[in-house]
Amino acid sequence: MADDVSEDEAPALAPPAEEEEEGSGEGSPQWMATFADLVTLLMCFFVLLFAMSTTQQETFKELIESLRSALGVQAVPESGTREGLTMHAVPSEVPTDRQQVDEMGGMIQKELEEIVSEVRELVMFNKLGGLVNVVESDMGVVITMSDMLLFEPGGVNLSEMGKDVLKKVASVLSRLAYHVKIKGHTDAGFAGSEIFPSGWELSSARASTVVRSLVENGVEPRYTSAEGYAHYQPVASNDTEQGRAMNRRVEIVYERDSIARAFAGLDS
16 A cells, blocks of 8 residues: 555655754855964055064064054064165254254344343333333344434434433443444434434434444444435334434444354354
8 A cells, every 4th residue: 555655665764953054154264364363464565564674673673563563463574674675774863954944033033032031020120111112123222212312303413311321332232243224313303414414314323423423332343334325214204203213313223134144153
């Protein structure tokens, strides 16, 4: 009967799951891990070559330590172990011409600021506000005094107040070993006189008078010069009395270039 099928004729059972084709399970082949390690090491090697040939010494040392930590080894080669990989030492701080110029500029600026500060203290202490003015400009330090403060009306002789003020100013300037220019200025309304035919003569004479006073009070004469500009460098309009009064002045000027030459040892 059909029900009496012998055990020999029973259908074959499916093979066990363990015998399925190798490699059909999840995950990468075992060789992939070895290949990935090789690629990683090659990348690190080329990074190391690049670092040894282009980076500075301190940066290279930091890179060495970083690679040692990342790779877990202590035998990372130092520079110069292979031909063509010699690393040239580059100083971390090499002074350049630009650095020297910046340093010189900083010293000059500091000196200008100190001159301005000392003169302002003098003005404040002696209550000379409005009579003596000091500013720092692109030119340098400019100390301005009006003719009404310094001179007798229409002349070149110093007034008593002018002598006193210049003596106090000289007490500051005598400590400075820089060339100083004394510049005289008039207004456009000066018509000339028998002694001073034009503003050129008057402005030059007033500048020379101030120079003599400063020298008499301790300023080194070889650092001084007197210049007259007549009315050709006004600071205000000559159309008003107030403007003309501002234009009649004497300026004591410390130029940036003069201080730079002193720092460079060219003025000695």
